[in-house]
Each structure stands twice: as C-alpha cells, then as structure tokens.
Amino acid sequence: MPLPLRRTLTLGVLLLASSAASAGPAQVHYALIVASNTGTEKSQAPLNYADDDGARYYELFAPRSREVVLLSVLDAETQALHPGLAAKTRPPTRPAMEAALTRLNARMAEDRVKGDVPVLTFVFVGHGKRGAAGEGAVSLLDGPLTRTDLYARVIAPSKASFLQLIVDACDSYFFVHSRGALPVGPAYAEAVKGLLSDRALARYPQVGVVLSTSSERESHEWSAIRSGVFSHLVRSALSGAGDVNGDGKVDYAELRAFVAAASQGIDDVRGQPDVFIQPPAQDRAFALTDLKDVSSLGYLLVPTGLSGRLWVEDARGIRLVELHKERERPLVVSLPVGKGYYLRSRGREATFSITRASEVVEAGGLPWHDVSVASRGAAQDAMRDKLFSVPFGPRFYQGYMASLGIPQPVDEAEADAALVP
C-alpha cells in the first residue's frame, strides 16, 4: 500500500476513534492556505519563500486536519523539497480560492449538522499592500484580494464555528481592519488595539486573527530557514513550542508572547516582526492548536534541564521548529512521522527519527556531538544571533502579560507541581 494512502487511512481511523471516544462536540479542523510569491504591483519584487511557507503550513496542518487546501505555485526548489505536493496544489487565483471555500463550507455545514465544531484556518502568505483609500489587499495570482473581498467572500459566508486568520504579508493589518483615523507609521498596530471593537471584525466574534504587519521586505524572509520570519515563529509556536503552561494547547496569548520573546533580542526595528494577534471574542481562550488531539504526528519531548536555543531540522534541511527554552520546565513539540531529524543547538546536534504516530522521543536521551555551522554573512549572522535570544517560558510569559496589563486566568492549583523543576 502506498505510504500516503496508508497514512491517510491511519489518520482516518484515528479521527474516527477520537470522535467515538470523546463525549462532547468534537472539533474538526480544516485549513485553506494561499501562498503567492508574486505581487500585483510592478513595484513588488517577487518573494522567494512565500511558496515554501505555504508548503510548510500544509505540512503543519495536514496531519491534524480533515482537509487542507494549498493554493500556490511552488517553484522548482520548493517542489524538489516537497516531492508530490505540487500535484495537490491549485494556483492562488480567486476562482480556485472560491471553489475551495465552497467545498470546505459544504463540509463544515455537514459537520455542524452532526453536532461537531468545524474550525477553519485561513492562511495567506505573500505580498500585501495598502491602497490609496486605506484598504488593505493581498496579492493573488490574478489580482488583489481586498479587505472587502475578505469579509464578503471568506468571513461572512463561512460555516466554521471558529475561523482563524493567519496573514503574513506586508501591511496585512489593513487587510483585516479598516484604517479609519488611525495613525500611519510603525506604531499603528499598537495604536489600533483600543479601536477594534468598533471595526468590522467585531461583528464576527468567532474570528481570531494572527497578523504580521511588517512593512520592510528585508525583514520578511530569512534565507537561512527558507521562510518568512513571522511564519517561522508562528509554525514553531503552533508545533508546541508556544505552550507555556503545559496544557498542550497554544492559545492566542501564548502565541503573542512567544513571538515577542523570539524577536525581543533583535535590535534593528526592521528585523522585528510587527504583529497583531487577537483571539476570537467569543472564546478568548480558544486554542490555535491542541497537542492532545488525535493526529498522525510524533512528538519530541525536551525535558527539564535541557535549555537554550534549540531547533529541529529534518533530513531536507528544513527548520521545522525553533525555540529558546527555559531550563525549569519540560516541553513537547509535534513533528511529522516517518522522517529523520536533527535536534540542533549552537555547535552541537543530535539525530533522531520518528517512525510512528504518537511516538514520543525524549531529547534528554539523545547522543549529542559537536558540529560546525557555516556563517552566511553579516545580515544572516545578526538574525541567527538575535532571533530566539531570549528564553521563553512561564517567567517571560507572566512578565510580558503583566507589562501589557492583560490579566491572566488563575491556573489549576497544583501544589506538587511547584516542587518539581
């Protein structure tokens, strides 16, 4: 039996078993990923890694979703890195996107009839632009998709009980929010926080947003990881690195703190991902991802005592997860099954593989050996040295949330937990 078919069947069985075992309404996940290197404006130089980001979002969501649609034109290098994926893609055009949405909405409507909770994650990676009238738009292959289009064609007709928007594009804030009388400049994301309730998004309390609002192209992509920096941070967090309280879920607050910690060491403002992250008003604790869910993924347990900047690369050289872990807590990250991996930190690495779903590999038992890492030039060195330079964990999270004035829910009291590292 071909491996993909076997994996699909395995996931199907797992999902069936999950739905049978759980008593409450089950969340059913779908993802629509639109990734385009090209812009609609002549002034927009083609991006290098938007298609890579699309492919990696696909690999992130596919093992935990009922259906994932990828609209992208993968370049030759990306097709070589992701064999077989190109055959599953459609071009990132408006008709393809609307066809995908129609099919997904039909499936989600069926889920609702069954009593399930369908969750749609809509991802856009590519060029974005703010028009003269202040309306943001992102670039599809056949033209712009404006904020008006987003509300009219994606959000309003959606049958999802929860809709998660992840947009990694220049000026993407204006793709979701109307400008109004907002100030223009690097600080606009901060300035608009208090005005959100008056904006169009407030009419859709089931929608959560994760936006990169960077406006500098050079800060958008990082060749060392063949990815956009913001998307790399988001995928790392959603893989489990963002789970600060160990409950297996990564919610919007944790993602926000994770991105802040990862980019805090970057002195150059152009290198800092300017982000806007807001949970669905209907459930502010709604999780973007839950490691407890049945999936066809394996897991790497990074135990207490192992700390510092760590990243996981697969045999293709693709950096899947990156984090800077505090020493005093364990952490688990999810990884696709059937691959060999390198767990790396500065100057050393350990190899491991994950061969079956739900397998847990403990990093504490891996044999490490020294490696030399090639330098890629000053700009790359700066990103390599500064990104993830701050440890992320409960201490950072609590301090960060306190600095924002965001009250934190009282966690489950556990006297014993305080006694162990």
Place this chain on the structure above:
Amino acid sequence: MTPVAPLMLLLLRVTSPCDTGTRVVLVPFERLALPSADARELEEATRRAVAAMPDACLESREDTLARLRGSGDALAACGDAECRSAQASALGASKLVRGVALGVGGKRSVALTVTDARGTEARAQFEAPATAPGEADARAKKALEQVWSPRTTARATREPQGSRMLPKVLWGAGGAALLAGVGFGLASRSTESKLSKNGGECATAGESFAACFSSQLRKGRNQARTSNVLLGVGALLGAGGAVSFIWELP
C-alpha cells in the same frame, strides 16, 4: 550554597525505614498536555511498579514531598546525569526516578529517567491507555524492568561493545572441539570399516598381517578415544558458554 546542600542538611533531619543502599526516591511527575488526575494516576502506577523492583525500598510520596518542601525550593533543574546523580546522593537514595506524564496525540504515556547515585542513568517509556485500567501497572513494570538492573545500566554506559565475551569464547572453543571430535569419529569409523573388509590395507601384508592388523586396530581405537574426548570437551565448553551467558543476563 550549592542546590544540593539544603537537601543534604534536610536528609540529616529525616528518618526513613529505608537504608541508603536501597532507598528509591520517585519525584512527583511533571505533566504535559494531561490533566493532573491522569498524571497522578500514572505516577501511582509507576510507584507500584518501582516498589516491586528488586532491592528497592521506595520512599513514600508524603515523605518525598515533605523533604522537598522542607528543602525550601524545588529540585534544581539538572542539565546532565552527573548533576542528577548528585541529587540522588544528596537525597540519600540509591536511585532517583523522575517522570513526565504526557497526553499528546490522544494517548497517555510516561517518559521515565532512572538515575543511579553511582552516576549511571537510564530512560524508559510506556503508554497507558485510559480505556484499560490496570494496564498502566503492567506497562510501567515492564518498562522499569528494562532499565532497573544497575549492571545493565553500567554495561550500557561503559561497555557498549565487547560485553559477554566469555560465553562467546567458550562457545567458539566448544564448537571447534565438537568439529574436531566429529572428524576423529569419522576417521575412526573409516578405519573400522576398512579393517572389517578382509583386513583392509593389511590383506596384502602376508606374514606380518597380525602386526599390521593390531597396529590399524590400535590406530582406530585411538581415533575413537580422541573423538570421544573432543566431543565431551566440546559439550562441556558449550554448556559452560550457556551457563556464563545466563549468568551475565541482566
């Protein structure tokens, strides 16, 4: 003061029925993606399995908690086996068992680290389906059995290769002796067969037939005796190899 020092001071104040050579301390589990009740259930299953290990005197959870609370802070988060081994010594334990209870991917599992006060460390994992109560005990026991013997741990750490040499040597020598014994046995049989057919080579010896026949007979008997001795030695060496193999099993 080092992180270990408060624990050593505390140890002096704590009385325990276990002696240092057999005391095992199981630190309350950490947990990831698992409710505390489930984590506690898995910890208790592991405690029962640890208590059933040979030469293990498991400190009660209450005593361990009291000692940790009395130390004023949590155990330091050690980054290597040497540090964890020092913690085991500071706690007056022959072994320190740590665990992380996980609930990822729809399954419950435990990752265990068993640290010996002498410096060795071993890791084990087991899955524990929530749908099969009692299964956790059996799986915890099985996982611990694989890493519990200090000799196994030490061998895995210090002797990754070249262990169990004695049984291999004995089996090799025994096999060679058996082969030689079979060879001599066949030669003896051949000599006997030739002599049985009208005297074999001695048929043309004429007057010296009797001397020739006696010589050939003696030769055949020597071959048979050598064969028997070699077969016996081979069997003894083989048995010795089997005994030493079993003796060296963990």
